[in-house]
Amino acid sequence: MQIIYSDLLCIGAGLAGERVAVEAAKAGFNVTCLSIVPPRRSHSSAAQGGMQAALGNAIMGEGDSPDIHFADTVKGSDWGCDQEVARIFADTAPIVMREVAHWGVPWNRVEAGVHTYYKGGKPFEAEEKREKHGLIHARAFGGTAKWRTCYTADGTGRSVLNTLDSMCLRYEVGIHDRTQAEALIHDGENCLGAIVRCLKTGELKAYLATATLIATGGYGRIYRATTNAVICDGGGQIAALDTGLVPMGNMEAIQFHPTGTVPTDILVTEGCRGDGGTLLDVNEYRFMPDYEPEKAELASRDVVSRRMQEHIRKGLGVKSPYGDHLWLDIRHLGEKHITTKLREVYDICTNFLGVNPIHDLIPVRPTQHYSMGGIRTNKDGAAYGLKGLFSAGESACWDMHGFNRLGGNSLAETVVAGRYVGKKIVEFLQGHTVDFKQSAINDAHTKVAARIMEMTKRSSKQESAIQLRDEMHSTMMDNVGIFRNGKDLQAAVDKLDELIDRAKNIKLQGTAIGFNPEISLALRIPGMLKLAQCTAYGALMRTESRGAHTREDFPERNDKEWLNRTLAYWKDGETRPELKYEEASPYFEIPPGERGYGGGKIITADIPEEKLRVPNKGADKKKAKQTKKAS
Amino acid sequence: MSRRLHIEVFRYNPLDPNSQPHMQSFYVNEYDSMTLFIALNIIRDEQDPTLQFDFCCRAGICGSCGMVINGRPSLACHTQTRDLPDHIVLHPLPVFKLIGDLSVDTGTWFRDAGSRIEAWVHNDHEKFDAKAEEARMENDLANDIFELDRCIECGCCVSACGTARMRDDFLGATSIARIARFYLDPRDERNEENYYQVIGNDQGVFGCMGLLGCEDVCPKHIPLQDQLGIMRRMLAIHSVKGILPKRILEKLQHKGCCHESH
Numbered sequence: 001m002q003i004i005y006s007d008l009l010c011i012g013a014g015l016a017g018e019r020v021a022v023e024a025a026k027a028g029f030n031v032t033c034l035s036i037v038p039p040r041r042s043h044s045s046a047a048q049g050g051m052q053a054a055l056g057n058a059i060m061g062e063g064d065s066p067d068i069h070f071a072d073t074v075k076g077s078d079w080g081c082d083q084e085v086a087r088i089f090a091d092t093a094p095i096v097m098r099e100v101a102h103w104g105v106p107w108n109r110v111e112a113g114v115h116t117y118y119k120g121g122k123p124f125e126a127e128e129k130r131e132k133h134g135l136i137h138a139r140a141f142g143g144t145a146k147w148r149t150c151y152t153a154d155g156t157g158r159s160v161l162n163t164l165d166s167m168c169l170r171y172e173v174g175i176h177d178r179t180q181a182e183a184l185i186h187d188g189e190n191c192l193g194a195i196v197r198c199l200k201t202g203e204l205k206a207y208l209a210t211a212t213l214i215a216t217g218g219y220g221r222i223y224r225a226t227t228n229a230v231i232c233d234g235g236g237q238i239a240a241l242d243t244g245l246v247p248m249g250n251m252e253a254i255q256f257h258p259t260g261t262v263p264t265d266i267l268v269t270e271g272c273r274g275d276g277g278t279l280l281d282v283n284e285y286r287f288m289p290d291y292e293p294e295k296a297e298l299a300s301r302d303v304v305s306r307r308m309q310e311h312i313r314k315g316l317g318v319k320s321p322y323g324d325h326l327w328l329d330i331r332h333l334g335e336k337h338i339t340t341k342l343r344e345v346y347d348i349c350t351n352f353l354g355v356n357p358i359h360d361l362i363p364v365r366p367t368q369h370y371s372m373g374g375i376r377t378n379k380d381g382a383a384y385g386l387k388g389l390f391s392a393g394e395s396a397c398w399d400m401h402g403f404n405r406l407g408g409n410s411l412a413e414t415v416v417a418g419r420y421v422g423k424k425i426v427e428f429l430q431g432h433t434v435d436f437k438q439s440a441i442n443d444a445h446t447k448v449a450a451r452i453m454e455m456t457k458r459s460s461k462q463e464s465a466i467q468l469r470d471e472m473h474s475t476m477m478d479n480v481g482i483f484r485n486g487k488d489l490q491a492a493v494d495k496l497d498e499l500i501d502r503a504k505n506i507k508l509q510g511t512a513i514g515f516n517p518e519i520s521l522a523l524r525i526p527g528m529l530k531l532a533q534c535t536a537y538g539a540l541m542r543t544e545s546r547g548a549h550t551r552e553d554f555p556e557r558n559d560k561e562w563l564n565r566t567l568a569y570w571k572d573g574e575t576r577p578e579l580k581y582e583e584a585s586p587y588f589e590i591p592p593g594e595r596g597y598g599g600g601k602i603i604t605a606d607i608p609e610e611k612l613r614v615p616n617k618g619a620d621k622k623k624a625k626q627t628k629k630a631s
Numbered sequence: 632m633s634r635r636l637h638i639e640v641f642r643y644n645p646l647d648p649n650s651q652p653h654m655q656s657f658y659v660n661e662y663d664s665m666t667l668f669i670a671l672n673i674i675r676d677e678q679d680p681t682l683q684f685d686f687c688c689r690a691g692i693c694g695s696c697g698m699v700i701n702g703r704p705s706l707a708c709h710t711q712t713r714d715l716p717d718h719i720v721l722h723p724l725p726v727f728k729l730i731g732d733l734s735v736d737t738g739t740w741f742r743d744a745g746s747r748i749e750a751w752v753h754n755d756h757e758k759f760d761a762k763a764e765e766a767r768m769e770n771d772l773a774n775d776i777f778e779l780d781r782c783i784e785c786g787c788c789v790s791a792c793g794t795a796r797m798r799d800d801f802l803g804a805t806s807i808a809r810i811a812r813f814y815l816d817p818r819d820e821r822n823e824e825n826y827y828q829v830i831g832n833d834q835g836v837f838g839c840m841g842l843l844g845c846e847d848v849c850p851k852h853i854p855l856q857d858q859l860g861i862m863r864r865m866l867a868i869h870s871v872k873g874i875l876p877k878r879i880l881e882k883l884q885h886k887g888c889c890h891e892s893h
Contacts, residue, residue, distance in 0.1 A: 026756075037685075038738030040784055041693040098765040104752035104818055106776035109768050134767025152777045158692070159780045166751035169742075177738040178730075200730050201646060229688045263664060266690040321663065340774075344692065351691055351709040354664070466676050510681035514646030515731065518680035 001445060002205045006032040006174070007429050009193055009209035011181045011236055014042030015157070015411070016393025017215035018164040018173075019418025020425060024211075025171035027426045032174040032207065034181055034196060036231045039165050043217050043229040044414060047157025048269035048344050050139060050149035051412035053093035057110050057135040059126045060117070060147035066090040068145050071590060073409060076143045076300050077402025078547035078557060079592040080250070080565070083585040085379050086400045087614075089409075089416050096416045097136060097150050104163040106152050107136045118276020120296050121286065121332055140274040141407040143300035143597070149408040154269055154344040157411060164415075179205075182523060184212065184239045184389070185444040187437050191389035194239065195444045197523075202515040204448060208436045211388050211425050214240060214375055215418075218394040222532040223368035224473035227260050227267035236395045238527030240375045241534070245385035247567040247580070249376035249397030251531065252538035255405055255548045256305040256482050260367025263322035264352050267369065268345045268362060270407040273297040275341065277330040279308065280361065281316040284327065295597045302404040302548040303598040305366035309482050312365070320363065327361035334358075366482055370394065370410060372401040372548070373535075376567055381421030384567075388434060390425055392417040399565065402584065403547025448523075455508050455522050462507035465522040468499055472525075472532055475499075480536045485552045489540035496533040497575040503529055534568040534577050541579055542566065545600065559592050559605035587611045634661045636712060638670060639720045640682065644731045654720075655679075667707035667719075668696065671733075683732035691850065694783030697724050697790070698733050704787035706850045724790040726799075737786040744806045748829045752819045772815070779812035779858065781851050788845035788855060800834045804845035804855040807836055811858040814865070823869040826862070831870070836863040 008024045010017040013035035021031045035042065056064035070090035074083055101107055112133040116123050119140075141149040152159040168175065178199040185192040185206065193208040219234025220226035240246040258279070259268050273279075278286050279297055288296040291307040299307075308326055311317065317324030330338060330345070335358050338346050342357075349355045349362055375391040376384050377398055383389040392398070393414045398421075400413060479492035503526040508518050544558035545551050563584050568577035591612055592605065636659050643652040657674045668689050675682045687695040689708045696707040699722035701715060712719070727735035744750075782805055789795045789803040810830055813819040830836050839859055846855045868883050875883075 037687050037693070037695060038741065038784070040741075041687045041695050043688065043693075045783070046688045046690060046692045095761045098763075099759055099761070101765045102754075102759045102818070103756065104816060106768075106773040106780060106816075109770040109773050111770045134769060136765055137770070152780075153774070155777065155781055158783075159777055162780050163752075166745070167756075169745050169749075170751040170756075175738075175742060177742075178736070200736065229693065230686050264666075264690075348690060351711075352664075352666070354711075466680070508680070510679065512644060512647070512681035514644060515683070516681055517675070517683055 004032065004205060004207045006030050006207065006209045008032070008211045008213065008425060009207050010034065010213045010215060011194060011239070012042070012215035012217065012393070012395065013039035013175060014044035014215060014217055014393065015161055015164060015414035016418045017213065018161070018168050019415045020213050020215065020392055020422040021173045022164060022167045022171055023419060023422025024426055024429065025168070025173050029426070029429055032176060032209070033168070034179045034207065035175065035177045036180050036199065036235070038177045039168070039175055040161060042161065043232055044157045044161045046229060046267070047411045048154040049141065049271045049274070049411070050151030050156045050408050051093070051097060051160070051415070052141065052144065052148050052406065052408035053097040053150055053412055054090065054146070054148050055094050055097065055136055055138065055150065056146070057132045058138040058147050059128050060140065061138045064146040064148050066094070069093065069148060072144045073400060073406060074590050075595045076404055076406040076409070077400070078404055078595065079559070079563065080253070080402025080546055080584050082379065082399040083587065083589050085398055087589065088379065088420060089400045089413065092416050092420060093412050096419050099419070100160055100163055100415060101136065103167055105160050107150055108152055110135050110137045118333060120289070121276055121278040121329070139271060140298065141270055142273065142295070142298045142304065143406045149274065151271065153340065154271055154342050160415065180235060180520065181239055182448045183444045184243055185440050186243055186245070186386055187440040188245070189387055190434055191386040192434060192436055192440055195448050198515070199520070200515055202519070204445060206441050206445060208441070210432060210434050211390060211428055213425065214389070214391040214395050215393045216395045218371040219528070219531050220368050220371065222472060222528050222535065223476045225260065225265045225477060226368040227257055227265055228368070233524050233528055234531045235524065236391070237374055237531055238524070240383060240389070240391070241530055241570045242527065243386060244569065244571055246383050246389065247376050247385060247569045248373060248534050249399060249565050249567055250373035250403070250538070251534035251568055252542055252549050252566060253372035253403045253547060254368060254535060255301055255370040255372060256366040257369030258301060258304040258308055258366050259328050259364040260369070261348065261353055262320060262325040262363040262365055265367050266348050266352055267367070268328065268348060268364065269342070270301070272328060272330050272342060272345060275337065276333055277328055280327040280329050281311055282318045283316070287311050287316070292597055299597040300404055300406055300595070305482055306550060308366055318363065323365070325363045325365040328364045329361055330357050331359060370405055372403060372405055373397050380424040381417065382424070388428070388432070390421055392421045403549055451523065452519060455506050455519070456511070458505065458507045461505040463502045463505045464509065465506050465518070465525045468503055468506070468525050468529070469521065471499055472496070472529055476532055476536070480539060483550055483552050484539055486540065489536055492536040493533065493540055493576070496529060496536055500526070500529045500533060500575045530570055530577070533575070537576050538566045538568055538579065556601040556603050558603040560603045563592065563605050587613065587615060589614050634717045636661050636670065637718045638674065639718070640733065641722045642732055643729065645729060646731070661712055665712045667700065667710045667712065670712060671707065683730065683734040685734050692783065694785030697737070697785035697787045698722065699724060699790065704790040704848045706785060706787070709850065724786050726789050726795050727786055735786070737784060740786070740789070741784045744802055748802065748806050748810050750809050750813070752813060752816060753821045754818055766818070768817070776812055776816050779808050779815065779853065782808060782853055783851060785850060787848045787850060791844035791848045793840050793842045793844065794838045798838070801838050802830065802835050804839070804859055806830070807862055808853055808855055808858040811862050814862065823865065827866050827869055830862065831866045836866060
């Protein structure tokens, strides 16, 4: 077996993985990135809308500050986030946007003068200030008090990914594409790297590293209707969960995006609504202001998705062979706007739907989009349970999103967390050595090799990976969707118990020598079922509604009992995770309150006085004063 | 619409000594709004789980699924079967190394090209000041740079290129457009001589035969030929700088497009 050594192994080479890689490579460490696809094909490339950062350059973002961004993020999370992390995020985001600009991102810029913008389908004029001319511009996104989403037309993910990838070239980061990490190598205390399958030859290799980062994105492919790329199968989370030591945080927190297209489930950006697009029903009536008079289409995603589903349930959806949907209307934005600032949307509509958005309405419905949960890390990005294991981006539960993520915050998170966690990994590497125990390497390798061997040779009790996948998809779509209840969730948990059991008997149908695509799916399905079970079981046990987690039988947000984060551990051989809970946030800079949209009752909690302030904030000021005096 | 599609696929597994390159026929019933992404996945799920092909975003944004569809390089995800006859023939992209069936290794090719042209902004990256305001840029320029940053590296242009088919060191239109992106970018401090050294040769701008295949097949409609012309003109003028009188040079330096004002 080939063994490859690095100081840092990044599993995943999207925005978060590459940003961490650049930080460590700049510090002189040897870095290897693994990626299922060439890095520029990572799902980050599909992100259209933009990255939130409180730069306050645009006239509609005037007066913005990290404090306001922080408050929006905490509200957006429905007070489920770690406020210490949300604070780090909001404070660092503007620096990171400027840094990537220095590296080459062609952010759209402020143009002084009067411009026509849209709000709720209505045009208005605003004058961009002369002194801001040429600085980074911003557009509106849901759930934000100010316009703060930095963007490059509707190809933000693409342009930032290109820039980071070019930095990886510049700093000689080793990119090993078409590789898939199948299992982590660990000795029970330290993570030592991963057993990796080459997707060109099928060969297994050991990648050893002092620090290992998981940045593999989300696991949306446990649902049938998802905006996620086909590679978003939770590979990183599965590898971590399989150790039995590393918990997943808040797996029940799944976001549905309001504007997945019908029937292909491809996302059209929130930028459509941010730029003034509206949602219409079967009568071409704009219904959102009735539900959310203040924010309308620009309430946060969980709220808009629920309101859409509610409206469809009233029978006001548009009937189609693919189920009921609603309309997104951007016709009033005009040809120029649509073919420049929303060109990707224009292409998607014309190429995939046969719809011309300049003249036609776009069929949309809420579709699985983002996983707020993932590998639970501390604020430094270090995973719980194993030393030397880190995670960043969507694969992590860092936890600045809590139970609902604001649009533009995840794309920003990839690079902000990437930079922050990258620096922490550099500190770790500077002070840490590790013994690569041969027994640990052999154990991990044997396990993966034996699984493949069994699937090839098995003769009795055969199961098809494709069949199991399809049954998982139906279970998750039908029972663990936007609206949830105890009965359906119990049915999902029971069904997933059965599927997890059956997955022990997967048999391959074909026998191809070398790389065999069927093995990829067969190796993944048992882990995906576990992630699905963490989601369903976590949702069943959480008897409240918070953010994207909506229980019809428990409609209140119950801060008294549930102002916490679910941790799901998986013991080998079980069909369900073991759930533990930890406090949502170490302290509450903003005490739990109403979000100002979405409605709903709150059962309040008694939070001890000392948790309602920022520890050290006073101390820091004092320290600063003392230093000043001393100097 | 209830055609039965005859999809003929190139099959070859280079790792299997018994495998011979051949065409294999599959039949699927056509649906409304069916794309080749859907059709190929049906084939793999229901008929042959070993069939190798690549998809990732399935939305025309990532570039994974470039293949030769009825003789023309294109993205399979955004190809609607209703726009094709009921006999569809699929080949892997030429030029790139074959991994198996319809899957080719574009990653190695593009990484190599990126290293050869040093595809990153050349400036002092350490000079970044976290406390300072960002350097200003005209919005039109930002848009022009983004226009060239839209390449998804699907490889269609390279596969449709006569020169690339004949010489394996040709950088292709995609790399020239990528260099043009840095030439346009004021943050990149390379001068014309630096560019000349990377693309002022037969592997670069002077290797192009002007067949226009690249631009014809580009799924993102990137103006590849314009960029090639601009870069070739810039380098040609650079190479005669010492020979031609300044007056004529100034006339020639008119670039005639988005590069004009920079």
